[in-house]
Amino acid sequence: MKMNRQKILDFFRKSENRATVILKDKSKANTTIKDALGKAVSNKGQLDGVWEKMVLLFAVSKDYVNGNYTEIPKRSIVAILGGLVYFLSPIDVVPDFVPVLGFIDDIFILNLVYRQVVKDLENYKAWKDAQIEYIEDVDGSTAT
Template sequence: MALFSEKNAQTQLDAEAKKVKRADLEALLERQRAIEDKVKGSGKLSRFSADIKLMFSMIRDYWKGNYRDVPWKSIAAIAGALLYVLNPLDFIPDLIIGLGFLDDVGVVALCLRLVESDLHKYAAWKEHTEESSQSA
């Protein structure tokens, strides 16, 4: 039996996403640097660095009202996954060397799979918006 399975990841992600309220997004955005620093220094989790930056970008644009073409369920899942990463005492405590980030990796990977199409649509929108503002 795996130490941290996809079922465990789904359970943890669902639990975190259910707790997320719109007001939590601002607090999450304020903690972006702490989460990105943790990701950079975590080994296996660091491969998700670019994805996590894109997640934060989408949450920021959602929070500001610039981008709303995404279901709340996806925003809540992303916020839940990022809050989970921030928590050092989650399913497998981050203090356990060699194993502590396995659950974080599982939760982020599952979240990315669940919101992949929403992130792709957002990235395309972001690119188009930036191109439009540069040519104006």
């Protein structure tokens, strides 16, 4: 099965458009993130190459939607949520139920999104680390 890069990118653009709409409704955005996380956890073995990146994408999108971290450009959060929407869709360029190949297009898109927003994710990680350090300073304990 040959991957059609342009077709995948076209599907992703549609996912970004859906993400823009979803971001206007905090409840829908949280549900989308939660559903995508559930699907990711259920298919963790097939997502081995992008698992750590996905965890970071879930974290930043959740913190953004909940208003905890808003220092990320709108275009970046739209790309991230668009990637999660694409991942969540069972029928995309390579349907997820296709053995072995089902997640190859999803992995391609998630890696693409990660590369597009890597600087923003580095800023987010620094902010998140500072939050943990602040909590440790306030209560005198060590975060785990």
